Amino acid sequence: MDGVEEENIDETEYYAWNELRLHPLLMKAIHKLGFKEPTPIQKACIPAAAHQGKDVIGAAETGSGKTLSFGLPILQRLLEEREKASNGVGEKGRSCGARGRREKHLKS
Numbered sequence: 001m002d003g004v005e006e007e008n009i010d011e012t013e014y015y016a017w018n019e020l021r022l023h024p025l026l027m028k029a030i031h032k033l034g035f036k037e038p039t040p041i042q043k044a045c046i047p048a049a050a051h052q053g054k055d056v057i058g059a060a061e062t063g064s065g066k067t068l069s070f071g072l073p074i075l076q077r078l079l080e081e082r083e084k085a086s087n088g089v090g091e092k093g094r095s096c097g098a099r100g101r102r103e104k105h106l107k108s
Contacts, residue, residue, distance in 0.1 A: 013036065014027065014030065014031060014036070016037045016038055016043075017030055017035070017037070017038055020038060020042075020043070020046045020047060020050070021047075021050075021051060022046070022050070022072060022076055023075070023076055023079040023080070025079060026072060026075055026076060026079070035068075038065070039060075039064050039065035039069075040060075040064075041058050041060045041064050041065055041066055041069050042065045042068060042069045042072075044056075044058065044069075045058050045069040045070065045073070046069060046072055046073055049069075049070070049073030050072065050073035050076040050077065051076075056069075056070070056073075058070075
């Protein structure tokens with residue numbers, strides 16, 4: 001699956017991450033890196049940015065997980081967009097194939 005080996009992940013060990021509803025590839029990376037539980041800033045920022053599309057500003061001490069707090073939502077959105085594109089759905093739910101035929105027709 002996208003170059004990531006299938007691994008058995010103990011769901012209970014990563015329950016707090018599961019609550020953040022991250023893409024399976026991100027969850028595998030979190031597991032592989034050994035992050036057992038999200039930090040407070042990650043719990044606060046990730047849902048708002050990744051699923052609600054909100055801009056977030058966070059202040060926390062060095063080593064608190066701020067970079068992951070802001071990076072994971074970006075990756076989440078990119079992965080969601082990639083899945084939409086691979087399912088043939090473009091902007092506003094239109095089929096990419098239909099849009100392509102229309103644009104080709106208009107150029108003729």
